[in-house]
Amino acid sequence: MRGIVWFRRDLRLNDQPALTAACESCSEVIPLFVFDEPLLQSHVFGSACANFMLGCLEDLAASLASRGITLQWRRGEPVEEVVHVARAWKADVVYWNRDYEPAAIERDRTVQQQLAQIGVVVRTFKDHVVFEAEEVRSATGEPMQRYSAYRARWWMKWQAMQPTTLPVPRLLTAEKAVSLPAPPPLPSASDLGYEPVTLWIEPGERIAQKRLRRFVEGPIHTYITGRNLPAVDGSSILSPHFRFGTLSARAAVHAALASLAQGRRVSRPDVFIWIDELVWREFFQQVLAAFPRVVDEPFRQVLAPAPRAPGTERDRLYQAWREGKTGFPIVDAGMRQLNQTGWMHNRVRMIVASFLIKDLRIDWQSGERYFMQRLIDADVAANNGNWQWCASTGTDAMQGYRIFNPLLQSKKFDPKGEYLRKYVPELAAVPTDQIHAPYLMTHEDQALAKCRIGIDYPSPIVDHRQARDEYLALGKLQRTR
Ligand SMILES: Cc1cc2nc3c(=O)[nH]c(=O)nc-3n(C[C@H](O)[C@H](O)[C@H](O)COP(=O)(O)OP(=O)(O)OC[C@H]3O[C@@H](n4cnc5c(N)ncnc54)[C@H](O)[C@@H]3O)c2cc1C
Incomplete structure (x- = not known):
């Protein structure tokens, strides 16, 4: 069986559910990334973000290459590109990890429908969050609007489920490689229409792991004070890594909890406050998933002065x-x-x-x-x-x-x-x-x-x-x- 793994905001090999599933079920695996041309053209995000993403892709391509596998990439309209390569490469299954942005949900639904029409199966996975919106609901099954209540349920769920992490798939070796024409080198930022910038935060999975290790060995234990001081390196500075999935939230929670058993200067309250920030991240993900209208309008109307008139x-x-x-x-x-x-x-x-x-x-x-x-x-x-x-x-x-x-x-x-x-x-x-x-x-x-x-x-x-x-x-x- 031949499977394509469509990488999106999960640019890593560790704890990668879609990649692991493909390696377990398929004799041949093709990793794929698609540069979303309409998104690039819209310049919704800017040069810093684009450069960081490219750095993460270079790192991912190098990690795959060291295992004898080539990262294929395309540039264009994602639905067309994924359906096109699935047909051209005679894939049986396409694997991906779910994305909760309204535009991404719509895109994925269309890809799935079109792949079904050509007989290609789709398998999707939870990855970007520890718990998806439907997994943390109120007692009456409603999406949650209060963070404190959400947090309490999130922790109950964590205790009950004890989520684990996945290693780099053991089966991810050259034996899974498919003989396809080698792709050209990854594009540069200028090729994509963005300014090249010197990145202040280094990209890539290995860097993310190093940064996490350094953080849980020290600053996490003084986080409550350190996080508020902009002149101090008191927070993890991992947000771009969570954004592009060079690090999973599950792995981060586990590393934070494990830090409680190490060293002498350990602070439980600081560690839990840091994990709470990851819970805030998931809270906003579930707000977006449950109330996609927030992208275009205020969640609630409030008593507030009208904004200043244009002029x-x-x-x-x-x-x-x-x-x-x-x-x-x-x-x-x-x-x-x-x-x-x-x-x-x-x-x-x-x-x-x-x-x-x-x-x-x-x-x-x-x-x-x-x-x-x-x-x-x-x-x-x-x-x-x-x-x-x-x-x-x-x-x-x-x-x-x-x-x-x-x-x-x-x-x-x-x-x-x-x-x-x-x-x-x-x-x-x-x-x-x-x-x-x-x-x-x-x-x-x-x-x-x-x-x-x-x-x-x-x-x-x-x-x-x-x-x-x-x-x-x-x-x-x-x-x-
Ligand atoms: C106006 C405004 C806009 C923001 N826009 C973004 C954004 O586009 N992307 C983004 O990742 N964060 C955003 N944040 C949240 C927060 O500022 C950053 O996540 C944080 O500064 C990242 O630094 P860190 O990785 O050192 O965080 P840490 O303090 O180490 O926290 C760990 C992780 O928890 C998550 N997190 C922390 N605080 C928040 C929060 N308030 N909301 C959601 N997740 C959080 C991040 O993934 C972060 O990496 C915004 C905050 C404000 C006030």
């Missing part, structure tokens, strides 16, 4: 936000980190999102789109879920009246201004007690710090207190503090 003022504010020139150092550092590296620290993502929506009164969808185009870990479920959380429109979102104060957040989470100085070099010589609000410096202080406000570094584009009061008043929102 030059809105464009000016939006541009300043995108470029990191708002005059609020923590917002600017975050946006510049995003523009320079394709990544932004989670705490700062929340601050810049709150600032865009509530201080600038710009629609959250504009922020969501910009993040998708810039983030190396751009993921529809996580991005949409978090933007809706910040906009207070999401399933389990922050209260509408809650507005992050950029000054207080900056002082609390980057007390020495290290993160600010790294990404906003104009502020390098500003003393620590003034760096969070440089607009309060006197002319003398500005001269000493070689940073003239309004010339070397922008004046604040809004008055935070006034913007906050306006937002609350326009939205008729109750202030509780």
